[in-house]
Amino acid sequence: MFDEKVIEMLLVGIKDTLYMTLASTLFGYVVGLPLGIVLNVTGKNGLKPNSLIYGIGDFICNIIRSVPFLILLILLIPFTRFVVGQSYGSSATIVPLVICAAPYIARVVEASLNEVDAGVIEAARAMGASNAQIIWKVLLVEARVSLLNGLTITTGILLGYSAMSGTVGGGGLGDIAVRYGYYRWQTGIMVVTVLLLIIIFQIIQHIGAGFTRRIDHRKR
Amino acid sequence: MSEIEIKNLTKQFKVKDSTVTALDHINLSVEKGDIFGIIGMSGAGKSTLVRSINYLEQPSEGQVLIDGVDLADLNDRELRKKRSEIGMIFQGFNLLEQKNVIDNVCFPLEISGKKKKEARERARELLKTVYLEEKEKAYPSQLSGGQKQRVAIARALATNPKILLCDEATSALDPQTTESILQLLKEINEKYGITIVIITHQMSVVTRICKKVAIIENGFLVEEGPVDRVFEAPQSDAAKELILEKKKEYLPVEDLKADRKIRIVFEDNSSYEPVVANLILHFGKPVNILKADTKNIGGRARGEMILGLPDGEEIQDQMITWIRERGLTVTEVDEDV
Numbered sequence: 001m002f003d004e005k006v007i008e009m010l011l012v013g014i015k016d017t018l019y020m021t022l023a024s025t026l027f028g029y030v031v032g033l034p035l036g037i038v039l040n041v042t043g044k045n046g047l048k049p050n051s052l053i054y055g056i057g058d059f060i061c062n063i064i065r066s067v068p069f070l071i072l073l074i075l076l077i078p079f080t081r082f083v084v085g086q087s088y089g090s091s092a093t094i095v096p097l098v099i100c101a102a103p104y105i106a107r108v109v110e111a112s113l114n115e116v117d118a119g120v121i122e123a124a125r126a127m128g129a130s131n132a133q134i135i136w137k138v139l140l141v142e143a144r145v146s147l148l149n150g151l152t153i154t155t156g157i158l159l160g161y162s163a164m165s166g167t168v169g170g171g172g173l174g175d176i177a178v179r180y181g182y183y184r185w186q187t188g189i190m191v192v193t194v195l196l197l198i199i200i201f202q203i204i205q206h207i208g209a210g211f212t213r214r215i216d217h218r219k220r
Numbered sequence: 221m222s223e224i225e226i227k228n229l230t231k232q233f234k235v236k237d238s239t240v241t242a243l244d245h246i247n248l249s250v251e252k253g254d255i256f257g258i259i260g261m262s263g264a265g266k267s268t269l270v271r272s273i274n275y276l277e278q279p280s281e282g283q284v285l286i287d288g289v290d291l292a293d294l295n296d297r298e299l300r301k302k303r304s305e306i307g308m309i310f311q312g313f314n315l316l317e318q319k320n321v322i323d324n325v326c327f328p329l330e331i332s333g334k335k336k337k338e339a340r341e342r343a344r345e346l347l348k349t350v351y352l353e354e355k356e357k358a359y360p361s362q363l364s365g366g367q368k369q370r371v372a373i374a375r376a377l378a379t380n381p382k383i384l385l386c387d388e389a390t391s392a393l394d395p396q397t398t399e400s401i402l403q404l405l406k407e408i409n410e411k412y413g414i415t416i417v418i419i420t421h422q423m424s425v426v427t428r429i430c431k432k433v434a435i436i437e438n439g440f441l442v443e444e445g446p447v448d449r450v451f452e453a454p455q456s457d458a459a460k461e462l463i464l465e466k467k468k469e470y471l472p473v474e475d476l477k478a479d480r481k482i483r484i485v486f487e488d489n490s491s492y493e494p495v496v497a498n499l500i501l502h503f504g505k506p507v508n509i510l511k512a513d514t515k516n517i518g519g520r521a522r523g524e525m526i527l528g529l530p531d532g533e534e535i536q537d538q539m540i541t542w543i544r545e546r547g548l549t550v551t552e553v554d555e556d557v
Contacts, residue, residue: 123315124331126274126303126385127304127308127379128300128304128331128332129331130296130300133331137327137330137331138316141316142316142318144318215318217317217319217360
């Protein structure tokens with residue numbers, strides 16, 4: 001059963017899975033990090049409370065997050081086709097993954113920044129720091145451990161979601177698992193893909209935790 | 221011109237449908253080079269008052285003038301510049317936990333756009349001033365409370381401010397550490413001529429280093445003056461309460477309670493005459509010593525004693541007159557000591 005072709009297919013699957021996971025995490029943060037900062041800054045106890053902007057951001061995040069990923073995947077097909085040119089394949093999967101992840105990331109970032117001690121922010125204000133300086137030099141720096149934890153968790157979740165895209169021909173290990181395990185009853189191949197996903201997840205978690213430990217100076 | 225001038229300052233907070241007045245028409249001026257204490261019980265409004273001095277709280281009414289400049293007239297950029305000329309330290313230290321000691325001290329310089337090398341040099345110099353030059357690379361989590369406050373002081377001084385605001389800066393510290401931090405503040409005041417405003421609820425902090433004191437109660441300024449004057453003859457109830465430090469745990473046993481109690485304050489010259497012994501000998505009646513203490517006020521020793529007088533209004537009045545004739549300040553005390 002595991003001839004050269006299958007092994008090659010699995011290797012391509014790993015590559016596609018990593019590509020989808022990492023690219024969607026990256027683009028997810030490109031959208032989600034600024035959105036999270038905006039939510040924190042305009043929130044009730046933020047640097048510049050603004051209930052209108054916060055309300056809009058809050059609403060969008062909640063709406064997108066309440067749509068299950070599988071449905072989002074299908075719902076976004078026309079949009080994906082518009083952006084990527086086709087609605088299947090790993091690059092196409094990144095579009096719904098990013099849209100699904102961005103609000104989630106925004107929430108994680110908002111929560112991390114909310115954890116920063118209000119006293120430290122006040123001290124920076126007393127020194128004459130501008131809001132931009134407080135965001136860059138205080139909030140993002142003091143919250144970095146929590147932010148990195150969020151990144152690790154998000155990457156793990158996106159790994160799982162990328163596997164789901166197999167159902168619409170997204171490519172990657174999930175796609176292989178669905179095609180061989182579900183449609184062709186080749187349980188062996190499915191088990192191997194699941195094992196590979198577990199290993200990749202462990203590696204992500206391990207790297208994330210290692211970095212987090214190294215940059216945390218709060219307790220030693 | 222006073223360094224800090226507060227005119228008719230009122231601050232109100234909206235809590236749901238009602239307004240709470242945290243500060244009510246406060247007038248206060250702090251002269252250059254002073255160590256000025258603002259004391260009050262918690263909730264009196266003193267933290268709001270100190271935050272008004274650098275406009276972390278904007279007053280609802282009234283003015284704050286620093287070197288004659290009304291902070292309300294400044295735009296955002298100018299206000300931030302002004303704030304960098306006013307250092308501030310806090311009860312909770314508020315250091316950046318993810319930065320080491322030297323980077324914490326460099327932080328205000330980084331914000332004001334100083335070159336990194338210059339900032340480091342200045343930071344090292346300041347760490348020497350606060351006796352922490354060896355801890356340069358340590359992180360706040362590795363320091364004790366007193367050391368953290370020293371780092372915070374160095375950080376507050378980095379931009380060479382003319383004013384240092386201390387918001388309950390010693391309230392989280394034990395007595396020995398408090399003493400060393402106060403000593404350091406005094407040194408800094410003498411060395412740089414920096415004006416220091418100290419917010420506290422501890423009278424001992426005020427008597428230890430302040431020259432002048434203002435007492436805040438329920439948002440009102442109830443008393444103000446030189447520390448020795450206020451300590452000797454407190455006028456307001458709030459001042460009396462704070463000076464007697466009622467909450468200390470040497471409450472006398474029941475039968476030591478007397479109908480009429482007086483508080484007398486000795487200055488260094490009057491300490492030579494055994495006043496209490498002579499008083500008892502003179503009147504042939506015993507008095508109860510309910511509390512006795514000496515304090516260092518502005519570098520001079522002051523003794524404080526609370527006496528329970530014997531029954532009989534006539535003899536009580538005579539005793540008070542007799543003590544006053546010996547040049548001592550007498551105040552009647554109502555509360556339980």
